[in-house]
Amino acid sequence: MEFKEAKDKFINTWGAFGTLWGINKAMAQIHALLFISPDPLSMEDIMEELDISRGNASMNLRALMEWGIVYKIGVTGERKEFFTSEKDVTELSRQIAKERSRRELQPTIRVLKEISNITDDGTAKTKEFIKQTKAMYDLADTADTMMNRIVNQEQNWITKTLVKLFK
Amino acid sequence: MEFKEAKDKFINTWGAFGTLWGINKAMAQIHALLFISPDPLSMEDIMEELDISRGNASMNLRALMEWGIVYKIGVTGERKEFFTSEKDVTELSRQIAKERSRRELQPTIRVLKEISNITDDGTAKTKEFIKQTKAMYDLADTADTMMNRIVNQEQNWITKTLVKLFK
DNA sequence: TTAAACTTTCAGTAATTATTGAAAGTTTAT
DNA sequence: ATAAACTTTCAATAATTACTGAAAGTTTAA
Structure with a gap:
């Protein structure tokens, strides 16, 4: 080629x-x-x-x-x-992750937090709703936190360790 | 609400x-x-x-x-x-990550690998092309590997440790 | 078998999203 | 101040993507 x-x-x-x-x-x-x-x-x-x-x-x-x-x-x-x-792929991914988190993930997380806080009227559907939206909130929040930490800051010792172990 | x-x-x-x-x-x-x-x-x-x-x-x-x-x-x-x-968010994200990797990331990685292998004719544009597509390949490959390992298998000790540290 | 109950398929259409191109806007040089 | 060189904006249009609805297909029960 x-x-x-x-x-x-x-x-x-x-x-x-x-x-x-x-x-x-x-x-x-x-x-x-x-x-x-x-x-x-x-x-x-x-x-x-x-x-x-x-x-x-x-x-x-x-x-x-x-x-x-x-x-x-x-x-x-x-x-x-x-x-x-941007020619540096690390900086490139850092920037993309940062922006997608800010524009898309964080607004979604905010809504998940809000709606998972409805008052529990004791019905099955409300109970399930609260349980599942809370779980989704936790997932999104953890993902967002990890994403930001991994890609945002300079690689610290734990990240380096992780990368070595995963390579 | x-x-x-x-x-x-x-x-x-x-x-x-x-x-x-x-x-x-x-x-x-x-x-x-x-x-x-x-x-x-x-x-x-x-x-x-x-x-x-x-x-x-x-x-x-x-x-x-x-x-x-x-x-x-x-x-x-x-x-x-x-x-x-699927009600379990861990399994849900595992499945989504698995499928997106398989359908989208892996085919892209394959192309990146292929094209970064053109013969170096010594011109600046070729040198830059090879350097940058190789860097992109490495990035995509590492991301894919990490994604699959993190979400694919049962959480092992290192992942657990990581999650704790990051929380 | 027959037919009712249900699901899938897909050509046509609607809705959305991306792109054009030319007018309006901006900057720079003289 | 003028105009050339360039960029931005945005209404019109094209391209893409999603959705509908009805015909065809499948399954089940009697």
Whole structure:
């Protein structure tokens, strides 16, 4: 396999993978493109490479910047702006985990906590509801805590130990 | 808040959460409904409760069964079939992690491995491509391994220890 | 067998989500 | 101040994804 084929395959695979996890195709593909590009790219470059419109490129670049995994940089002597992505996969996953937790997990956890607090009227359906939503709350909360701790901070001794044991 | 309101809130929240993670609304809502129901429900019950068509209910129930988190059961004396969900959240997350790994992560990992193996022609773009896709492969592979080990097997001492430390 | 009770399938349609492209907005150089 | 170079916005449209409903299929009971 040669470079061009491999590159296209990466961009497409990443796009498809993103789609399965609730990220739109163009966004994932722009990220993929920047991720493997040795140099920053202009909006023009991206539009051409991925065959997408200016508006699409603009909107998804902004979204990627809001996720904290793509940066806009100025190149001296150039009028237009250039974009580059987070190249360190550890930092990349840290950032994604952080954002998904903040945007999606935490709001859900808040609701679970709230609704699992209805007064127990003694009926079977209420009892089951409280039991199950509490269990779901605990699960989500534990997952969120672990996710944040593992990916947020610098790897501490326990994480290192764990990684060694799991490798 | 009373039961009915809390119940609707749970079903809707779960549906919205699922959507963000690539699971369709009806599927997530059916799961939510079964998850809090003390008794198994018939297709009729589900259709009525969620106000969806027979076809929709049928297809999503099948999908949930394929994910291994909803079961079809026969009730003696009843002609129609009843459905119930996995009630244990540990088993639920184990199953979801297992399936997402199998269906989505592993195929992606396979591609990453393949494409990061192109021959290095010495150009900067090829070098960067190989470096970055290898890094992504390592990340995905480690994540997959950890995910599977943590959620797949019975909690062993290290996991227990970890959970304690993280709580 | 027959037929009632129930489930599945899938073509058509609806709803949602993503994308375009051009007008409006912004920045920079002169 | 003007205009060229560039970016953003957003209404219109396209593409994708989900849902419906009825016909076909299956199971069960008599």
